Amino acid sequence: MHHTSTDGNFPASPLSLNGGGASAALLADGRLHLQHGPIDLIIEAWGERTEVDAAYRQAVARFADILEVLVQELAELRTPLGDDRPLLRGPAAQRMLAACWPYRASYITPMAAVAGAVADEILQAMLHERTLLKAYVNNGGDIALHLEPGSALTLGVVNHVDNPTIDATATLTAAMPVRGLATSGWRGRSQSLGIADAVTILAADAAAADAAATVVANALNIEHPAISRRPARELRADSDLGDLPVTVAVGSLPASIRAAALANGCKRAKELQQQGLIYAAYLALQGEVLSALPASTFVAQTERHAAGG
Numbered sequence: 001m002h003h004t005s006t007d008g009n010f011p012a013s014p015l016s017l018n019g020g021g022a023s024a025a026l027l028a029d030g031r032l033h034l035q036h037g038p039i040d041l042i043i044e045a046w047g048e049r050t051e052v053d054a055a056y057r058q059a060v061a062r063f064a065d066i067l068e069v070l071v072q073e074l075a076e077l078r079t080p081l082g083d084d085r086p087l088l089r090g091p092a093a094q095r096m097l098a099a100c101w102p103y104r105a106s107y108i109t110p111m112a113a114v115a116g117a118v119a120d121e122i123l124q125a126m127l128h129e130r131t132l133l134k135a136y137v138n139n140g141g142d143i144a145l146h147l148e149p150g151s152a153l154t155l156g157v158v159n160h161v162d163n164p165t166i167d168a169t170a171t172l173t174a175a176m177p178v179r180g181l182a183t184s185g186w187r188g189r190s191q192s193l194g195i196a197d198a199v200t201i202l203a204a205d206a207a208a209a210d211a212a213a214t215v216v217a218n219a220l221n222i223e224h225p226a227i228s229r230r231p232a233r234e235l236r237a238d239s240d241l242g243d244l245p246v247t248v249a250v251g252s253l254p255a256s257i258r259a260a261a262l263a264n265g266c267k268r269a270k271e272l273q274q275q276g277l278i279y280a281a282y283l284a285l286q287g288e289v290l291s292a293l294p295a296s297t298f299v300a301q302t303e304r305h306a307a308g309g
Helices: 049-063 066-072 091-103 110-127 206-219 255-274
Strands: 015-017 022-026 032-036 039-046 134-139 142-147 152-157 168-173 180-184 198-203 227-231 245-250 280-285 288-292 298-300 305-308
Touching (some): 022 049, 032 049, 039 049, 049 110, 066 091, 110 206, 142 168, 142 206, 168 198, 168 280, 180 206, 198 206, 206 280, 255 280, 255 288
Parallel strands (some): 288 305
Antiparallel strands (some): 015 022, 022 032, 039 134, 142 180, 152 168, 180 198, 198 280, 227 245, 280 288
């Protein structure tokens, strides 16, 4: 059933939510666009028109204060996790903590899962008492998914954000234990300790994928004179990474260095798989790609080198 909404009660033009700067608009192709500050969501759902319209309204309602509530706990969310589990109140903040908690032995803050957690939270609101065949909430490339039995979604993977072409695809079915994916790398909007052009993770939800993508992207790393790093705080005063050195440039690397860095990242991805934290991983660096099992999840769209883990 087609997902496009024609309900006259749903606004087709931007509107203000709570007067706080959040906006919502129904796009010409039937997708819903929600934006507030750094949060920018594209939402699409399939099902009966009345169900899709109701789900979109529920997404708008839930979105109204999601940034405001997160900001109330921003200091705690930017604090590195340790042995004592922090007490967080907001539902999105609690999702962030749950996703990052397994990685507390190394440096991580709940902010590593913020985009995925917001996507999960909005998707949950959409699904409340609704019947949808399938749906997604895309928060800057970190995506929460809903799939009813018999449904599937095919997603494109981009290796290089500055040259956005579809380098691989992943078809996700309802039978797979995947309801979220996320991508991390040094070229993205977030800072990274590693040198990955992109690490895409499939996991049980978007927050889990977001945290794991951060961890694997940090592990896809190596030392080489062509790699430039600077303290995170010098680039962004409020960075949750403090004085840790983040990657700011990666020159052309020899094949052996690329292979070693990819192997470092893939090793970490396989550890997360063995712990049940992720389903699959796809790692890209300067035209080379490596997949952690199940490698068949990702289908390359080019003649680039691919190796199964």
